[in-house]
Amino acid sequence: MSVFFTGMATGLGLIVAIGAQNAFVLRQGLRGQHVTAVALTCALSDALLIGAGVAGAGALTARLPWLDPVMRAAGAAFLIWYGARSLRSALRSDAALEVAGQGPDAPLGAVLATCLAITWLNPHVWLDTVVLLGAISTQYPGAEAWFAAGAISGSFLFFLTLAHGAAWLRPVFARPRAWRRLEFAIALVMWAIAASLVWPWVAAIAPSPRP
Template sequence: MTLSPYLVGLMTGLSLIIAIGAQNAFVLRHGLRGEHVLAVCLTCALSDAILIVLGVTGFGRITALLPWLAEVMRYAGAAFLIWYGARSLRSALSSDAALVVEARRSSDGPGRTILACLAITWLNPHVWLDTVVLLGAISTRFDDARFAFAAGAVSGSFLFFFALGYGAALVRPVFARPSSWRALEFVIALVMWGIAAGLLLGA
């Protein structure tokens, strides 16, 4: 049986987004903290939706016409991820009681949190590669049904981010110990730096 363009888009979008990355680590941490979860999930999902639509409508051609744009995005994204990784490492090395779940609130308000979320999303070339380039290229297989494909991919983003953000509460008791929070922050730092290294090495 041939799958509908919507289902192909849904499964393809999920397969691209499910691997751990800067966005996912950011959503997971805020989900565990119970901090601005709706804003973070909505920001990530809507950003993905915009990029997917841009890819499906042919925005990927711009990167072909402006090859320098990819380089600018690569270095800007790497710089931001290095800074964010250093911030996570500092938290990992701290023994401050604020890492405990019951005292989990940070000093970042919703505005700063959303700005950080937008930077992690829009300055990350891997997000552009997955949404604009890859999904945009795959959508050309469906001709007039490409918007159904895009709708499926957008649905996958909303499903994943909200499941990750709100589902994190299920493992919140594990992070009632400061040591668990420090371990998570350390892993996040490694992920951020790993992605940054890949960008700088041209991976």
């Protein structure tokens, strides 16, 4: 059980940091739209990736060097688009009022498609789950499955708590100004993550300063 709780603590330590997934789950929780479905989609995706990492898929990126740049490009493009959409929502008062329950729910299929894209096109998710957790699990020979179970349990615990706990903040974000600020913050988070994905390429092609 000590390995189980170590896996849970390690998984939570990687997941809790602010990122694209968490921002999207928080947004849906505040809206009260498909909350459980979104939380379970994120947690189940993490479970698949963690299982793959512990099973040894972390070595795949080392064997296929082209996989990392492809994932980075696809993830950055999607996050730039999603950030622009959040910024557009932040600048429109009508969209801000939807948090009060006045707007119709987005279709479940569209919401889950966005959630899956944010999860599976984000190299940071792959790094945390497949690579890092997969590598850490090797420190517990014979108990890797317990480590994976702990990390997966932590993912379910976090996403369900974040999604449903957001309802407590709903009165605060019922004010259009607060909602617009959240949308603007989400846009900045998305663009910051996208920038971090492409920065190695920018740094590589940038001219060196003259001595």
